[in-house]
Amino acid sequence: MGLARMAHRRSTLCSLSRCLTQPGLWSRGFASLPDPIGEEQGPINSKDGKVLHPELLNTNFVNAEYAVRGELYLKGEELRKQGKEIIFTNVGNPHALGQKPRTFNRQVMSLVTCPTLLDHPKVGELFPADVIARAKQCSTYFNGGLGAYTDSRGSEGVRKEVAAYIEKRDGYPSSPDQIFLTDGASPAVRYMLNAIIRNDKDGILVPVPQYPLYSASIQLLGGKLLGYYLREDSNWSMDIPSVKRQVAQARSEGIAVRGLVFINPGNPTGQCLSYDNLKDIIQFCQEEEIVLMADEVYQTNIYQDERPFVSCKKVMMDMGEPYSKHELLSFHTVSKGALGECGLRGGYVETTNIHPGTVDQIYKIASINLSPNTTGQLGMALMVNPPEEGSESYEQWKQEESSVMESLRRRAQIMTDGFNACEGVSCTFTEGAMYSFPRLDLPQKAVQAAKQAGKSPDTFYCLKLLEDTGILTVPGSGFGQEEGTLHLRTTILPMEEKIKEVMSLFQNFHKKFMDEYR
Amino acid sequence: MGLARMAHRRSTLCSLSRCLTQPGLWSRGFASLPDPIGEEQGPINSKDGKVLHPELLNTNFVNAEYAVRGELYLKGEELRKQGKEIIFTNVGNPHALGQKPRTFNRQVMSLVTCPTLLDHPKVGELFPADVIARAKQCSTYFNGGLGAYTDSRGSEGVRKEVAAYIEKRDGYPSSPDQIFLTDGASPAVRYMLNAIIRNDKDGILVPVPQYPLYSASIQLLGGKLLGYYLREDSNWSMDIPSVKRQVAQARSEGIAVRGLVFINPGNPTGQCLSYDNLKDIIQFCQEEEIVLMADEVYQTNIYQDERPFVSCKKVMMDMGEPYSKHELLSFHTVSKGALGECGLRGGYVETTNIHPGTVDQIYKIASINLSPNTTGQLGMALMVNPPEEGSESYEQWKQEESSVMESLRRRAQIMTDGFNACEGVSCTFTEGAMYSFPRLDLPQKAVQAAKQAGKSPDTFYCLKLLEDTGILTVPGSGFGQEEGTLHLRTTILPMEEKIKEVMSLFQNFHKKFMDEYR
Structure with missing residues (x-):
């Protein structure tokens, strides 16, 4: 694509989506690069001896941004490698925070994975009969087993x-x-x-x-x-x-x-x-x-x-x-x-x-x-198609399933209430999904400090939060937000015994941040 | 992309790659559609009330072709549903043809999949100690187990x-x-x-x-x-x-x-x-x-x-x-x-x-x-990183591994020899990978019949082979071939007890085909 055409394309951005396309707001720590190819002078194939030079890649590949594993995530990983305890609330990844799989599901999966186990004479000593039956049924769905393309x-x-x-x-x-x-x-x-x-x-x-x-x-x-x-x-x-x-x-x-x-x-x-x-x-x-x-x-x-x-x-x-x-x-x-x-x-x-x-x-x-x-x-x-009511594994499955859902409901409330108790933070109730998306009303001094650091204010805030507490969130700019507003996204997934601690870490940080920049 | 530009693009095809781009030669049973959008008259958004009309999709999406699961595969699936036994040699999918997984690997996988099994007091009665040890080691690679994003x-x-x-x-x-x-x-x-x-x-x-x-x-x-x-x-x-x-x-x-x-x-x-x-x-x-x-x-x-x-x-x-x-x-x-x-x-x-x-x-x-x-x-x-020599599971693993490889070596020979024994067929030895790619020298009458049927001669041949024997192959045109040459691809994967039967089915068919069109 020629420079002229790119420029035309940039100029036709709808104002309503400007917040989604302003440079920097989606920043992931990789700079947007100039249009790597000008048709006018013919294609350029290498730079500094590299064909796959970052400036000579597909423009869309380079310009695509994904904040959930962006600048904050990379910084969090860096800190983790330095020995800091990081609370990964940047991505909806419940098992990584300690949530357990359904016992029934994994039992069935282990049997379908290992046909010699399913056929083992002692299999009934380790697995309930309905698990074995479901594994046999599911095995018929895979001609040649799990090792064959479907x-x-x-x-x-x-x-x-x-x-x-x-x-x-x-x-x-x-x-x-x-x-x-x-x-x-x-x-x-x-x-x-x-x-x-x-x-x-x-x-x-x-x-x-x-x-x-x-x-x-x-x-x-x-x-x-x-x-x-x-x-x-x-x-x-x-x-x-x-x-x-x-x-x-x-x-x-x-x-x-x-x-x-x-x-x-x-x-x-x-x-x-x-x-x-x-x-x-x-x-x-x-x-x-x-x-x-x-x-x-x-x-x-x-x-x-x-x-x-x-x-x-x-x-x-x-x-x-x-x-x-x-x-x-x-x-x-x-x-x-x-x-x-x-x-x-x-x-x-x-x-x-x-x-x-x-x-x-x-x-x-x-x-x-x-x-x-x-x-x-x-x-x-x-x-x-989970275990049916009345089946051998049903009660355990149901108990595991409900305890996760009930706990998530409580955690949604704890998070929302916790955010709303903070100065300059307002958070709509997490009615569903796995995230809270509180709005941050930051002092002008913080906005200025962010500008000086070359960051959007929400990125600046989230980086400080990470460095101070180990809580890894994603700035609202990674998702798009109305101009003049600031948010962050956190999952509600830290385990219940942990989430109050996470919230109190957040609240202490926030108070300190506000005191510093008020 | 405008019509003019498409036409320009089509005209710049290199002659050497013409065999890869001639219409029809890559045919998968989906017709190539006309350029769906003309910038001149502004974008067209729907046809017959459908936004996702096949004529209004991304051109590259529509024009991409993939013969391995193309016309032959679709025909094979249709025949299978009608009750015909199909020998799927169109794709390198060994387990679908009866090859078994390594016991050790699947044992480890079943334990990593099901942590309650790995921790079960009786696990040692069903699994060798080195399997359990390897499962414990591999479990450490997945923070949160197999249910967490890595x-x-x-x-x-x-x-x-x-x-x-x-x-x-x-x-x-x-x-x-x-x-x-x-x-x-x-x-x-x-x-x-x-x-x-x-x-x-x-x-x-x-x-x-x-x-x-x-x-x-x-x-x-x-x-x-x-x-x-x-x-x-x-x-x-x-x-x-x-x-x-x-x-x-x-x-x-x-x-x-x-x-x-x-x-x-x-x-x-x-x-x-x-x-x-x-x-x-x-x-x-x-x-x-x-x-x-x-x-x-x-x-x-x-x-x-x-x-x-x-x-x-x-x-x-x-x-x-x-x-x-x-x-x-x-x-x-x-x-x-x-x-x-x-x-x-x-x-x-x-x-x-x-x-x-x-x-x-x-x-x-x-x-x-x-x-x-x-x-x-x-x-x-x-x-x-398979089991080490001397470990409890090594002998079985080695025996399973070798028997597959030795059998594949024999099957490569059987296939190549079988093809070379046919009139007008020549096949280089399958030195590696999973395929034979015999060259077919078909009579002019067959080429004419294919033309009348609107098929490339190798597609025509492979369809007849499928209908007659149930052997599902892929015509050489699906991979590209030098102009004037014809081939087919078959895997060498039918189990050894079956492969001679497959080859004899092929040879009988080929003789009949040649007799009909000679």
Whole structure:
């Protein structure tokens, strides 16, 4: 891409998404580099003897930023290697903070992994009968066992279990042929965006704040990120007028608005969208011909009773035609919920009302990668189809599952209350998902100090917090935030015996920080 | 991309790579679609009410083709669902054809997967002591167990074991910080190509024939595929003059030649490159500033003694400066070798002499995906560091390992001999990897019949073979082949008790085919 074209592209950024694209605000510790290739003078192939010189890489590759493992994470890792105790609340990774896996699930997995154990005469002495039965059943889903590639959409047996789960959840049909199993939800999102985005005139609506998988992937794929604001003063609900304004603005600039992403429950914002909010957005997207991308990976992480999770698909089907015929992509994962099996990398996308020719194309592209990993697929089967009530393992499974969920609910409250007790901090209640996203009202002196340090104020604050307490968070600028506001994201995942200590560490730091910069 | 620009791009195809780009030759059963967007009339966002209409997707997404799971595979799946027995020799997937996993490896994996089993008082009754010890050691590589995301480069403990393996293999240092663990080798290849390819003026040299991961990924990333021929008459060795011609031709068309891929042992061609052949290509790439991409996933699949595997890194280091400072990316996997753990999706890329700023960029992009799957990482640790001689599990492990390798060696011979016994078929010996790639000299009448059926002659032949015998192969056109030649690829993976039957099915079919079309 020539310099002239790049400059043109930069100038067409929508003002509403400016907060998502201002240099520095997304900073990950890697500087944005100049346009590495000028068509005018022909391609440059090496610098200082290196073909893969950082200034000669793919521009989108270089410019993509991902704050969750950005500057703060790298600093945290550095401190950890120096011997400092780091509390990793930068990423929703519950097992790393001590959460235990479900005993039943891992028992089944160990038997499917090791066929000689499943066939061992003493297996019944170590495993309950229902574990053994489920392992035998799951083994049939993998022709050749876990060591064989499955179909590139994933095992048909697992996809059938996923479809049954969706049907039971929503009360509407689901087909295993419309489901693609993937190595976590992230690759599923990328496949879909790759199909949708044709060039930098194709725009994807993404909430502000958002999970930076979206901004990074859209950048990597050379598309146009269109930010729409969530309303912090209304519990981070989707603000339809903001969406409409963004669509109108983008279209006036010649952008094709192709997709709208929403995250429910929200990341980093923790809100649970209401049924009516979902209805409004479906209606708008149907009328405006915009594909819905529903990131529902936190669907079982709900910490209030007023707004239980309802899937976008269910609302769409409830609405009847023409809405029930609208194009929808829904994402889910084994990494979240009470399960939190992040390391397995199991996810899926359900494609609803997508043109069969397009589903074929997605299937083809999935095939280049041959197969999602089988352990993640098995983990998915066990998540969507847990032990039945009355079965031998049910009570233990239920107790483990409930204790995680109940504790998360208490932790959501402890975190929110803790933040709200601080001077200049306000935090909406974490209704769902795994994060608190408190707003920080920092003194002018702190803003000045950040400027002098060459950091955005929230990055400055989070770095100080890390150095002082070992608490590793992510600055709000990594997710996008309304201009003039500052936030940070923390998970609510430190174990319950630990979380009060974390909060008190935070509060002491915050008081000190405010005293220093007030 | 406008129509004019597309047309320009199509017209600049290098003649040497024409065989890789002629319409139809790569056909996977999905038609190539017209340029879906014309900038002239502004972006079109929907057709027949669908935003994700197949004609309105990303062009590169639509045009990427992957024959290994292409038209033949889809037909095979269709026949299988109709009840026909299909012999899946289209993809190197040994466990699907009955190969068993290593007992030791799966025992360790089952214990790491299920911590309650590892801690069970009776565990010693079901598992040997060295399995338990190794499981305990491997557990320390995963902070939070297999359910936690690791560092996005993969667990440091596993990377250390990989580095130790490489050091032992080559006799040169390797650093865990230069290694990225991935969900199989395929994503590693894609990450690297994504960094390298900036636009359609960036060319990647790829062998003809090649494994279509490369052509598909280059297309998907919008780069320029530059085919160079392997010499069938010289056991598919790399033909340096062909590489040189291709580089000169590409440069004369304004293409920056950025990388050269080679596959050793070869896929689909089965050759083992000689030390001198490697030296020549390293010298050429160093002089011409072209990054080496060494696909060495079949490094332990060797079926002859004259040319043992030698890594590109070792040859490069042996050569001394300036060659030992050249940029190299080397790929490996748990899916191949005697292990064949395809389903685990474990792979790595070692980056040698790559600019640290570029390694940082790759690390950043890997972070968007958070973590490679942990089971694949564990599988990698066990592959690179098997039980030691003299340990309790060694004998069984060794016996299992050797029996697979010895059998593969016999099967390579059976396949090659079987093909060479057929009229009009000639097949170079499968020196390594998992494939035979016989050349077919088909009668003119068959070529005509194929033309009438709208198929390339090799596709026509492979479809007939599938329908008649259930043997699922991939036509040579899916890999690229010299104009006027025809081939097919089959794995040598059917179990030994089955492979003679497969070969006799093939021979009977071939005779019938030749009789019909002679």
